[in-house]
Amino acid sequence: MCPPGSRGVPKASRALLLLPLLVWLLGTPRGVGAGASQRAELRVRVRLPEGQVTEESLQADSDNDSIILELRKPDGTLVSFIADFRKYVKIFRALILGELEKGQSQFQALCFVTRLHHNEIIPSEAMAKLRQKNPRAVRQPEEVRGLEHLHMDIAVNFSQGGLLSPHLRNVCAEAVDAIYTRQEDVWFWLQQGVDSSMFKALPKDTEQALLPHCGQVEDLGKPCVCHYGLNLAWYPCMLKYCHSHDRPVPYKCGIRSCQKSYNFNFYVPQRQLCLWDEDP
Numbered sequence: 001m002c003p004p005g006s007r008g009v010p011k012a013s014r015a016l017l018l019l020p021l022l023v024w025l026l027g028t029p030r031g032v033g034a035g036a037s038q039r040a041e042l043r044v045r046v047r048l049p050e051g052q053v054t055e056e057s058l059q060a061d062s063d064n065d066s067i068i069l070e071l072r073k074p075d076g077t078l079v080s081f082i083a084d085f086r087k088y089v090k091i092f093r094a095l096i097l098g099e100l101e102k103g104q105s106q107f108q109a110l111c112f113v114t115r116l117h118h119n120e121i122i123p124s125e126a127m128a129k130l131r132q133k134n135p136r137a138v139r140q141p142e143e144v145r146g147l148e149h150l151h152m153d154i155a156v157n158f159s160q161g162g163l164l165s166p167h168l169r170n171v172c173a174e175a176v177d178a179i180y181t182r183q184e185d186v187w188f189w190l191q192q193g194v195d196s197s198m199f200k201a202l203p204k205d206t207e208q209a210l211l212p213h214c215g216q217v218e219d220l221g222k223p224c225v226c227h228y229g230l231n232l233a234w235y236p237c238m239l240k241y242c243h244s245h246d247r248p249v250p251y252k253c254g255i256r257s258c259q260k261s262y263n264f265n266f267y268v269p270q271r272q273l274c275l276w277d278e279d280p
């Protein structure tokens with residue numbers, strides 16, 4: 001029996017259950033032997049907000065206690081999202097293809113690093129156990145979470161960034177000069193004992209308010225405020241619990257899926273570092 005909340009869930013997402021449903025029903029301890037590691041990859045077909053269907057990869061690593069989500073947009077941009085539960089860090093990376101015929105470089109990388117909160121995404125250990133019955137099904141999120149605007153006012157030094165999260169060194173290697181975070185996240189990490197010397201304030205908020213948006217700037221050498229938006233088309237954001245007569249407590253029996261969009265803005269010293277940003 002499932003909770004009332006799962007009524008009206010579309011068929012496609014019903015088919016995506018936590019496989020260990022049976023394992024949990026049988027009460028088997030997780031893994032074989034203590035501390036057994038789990039790495040798993042799930043590939044799902046998802047519909048982007050723009051309407052196209054793309055493949056998304058969801059990798060979970062229970063050793064690292066992390067989840068990596070990757071998807072390629074129709075324009076070739078590769079979007080990666082890493083949730084590092086150990087360090088309370090999430091990393092968004094965009095590899096944006098340049099338009100070679102316009103003399104732009106092959107690609108440009110951006111990294112946005114912010115605090116990972118509890119309950120933003122399911123635990124890595126549950127993610128590692130996720131299986132789907134019908135890999136051809138195009139997944140639709142059950143919940144569309146609101147657009148989040150993030151004002152990135154701090155630069156992260158790449159060579160020290162590994163201390164914030166070991167993933168940063170791999171993921172942001174192409175974005176050495178474009179790793180951004182926020183003061184409010186930095187305050188939280190400092191309380192966790194992270195070294196402050198890797199963070200450097202970007203030109204101040206007030207000054208930025210005086211700066212034009214890059215879309216309004218023609219001179220490619222002028223500083224401006226750049227925007228970048230990205231979307232996590234489909235991800236397991238919550239565990240569902242079911243009740244059963246023969247069990248004293250509710251047990252995990254599935255997931256709830258979400259979609260979420262983020263809009264980052266940040267200072268760039270030169271308009272040419274933000275060529276995608278065009279005035280509407």
Ligand SMILES: *[C@@H]1O[C@H](CO)[C@@H](O)[C@H](O)[C@H]1NC(C)=O
Pocket residue numbers: 157158159160
């Ligand atoms: C980043 O940190 C390294 C090591 O502390 C330092 O040598 C380097 O100058 C820093 N880079 C910037 C851009 O501040």
Ligand SMILES: *[C@@H]1O[C@H](CO)[C@@H](O)[C@H](O)[C@H]1NC(C)=O
Pocket residue numbers: 061063064166167170
């Ligand atoms: C954990 O993550 C790091 C950084 O991404 C990676 O180099 C390492 O191989 C991972 N460890 C395991 C056990 O997968």
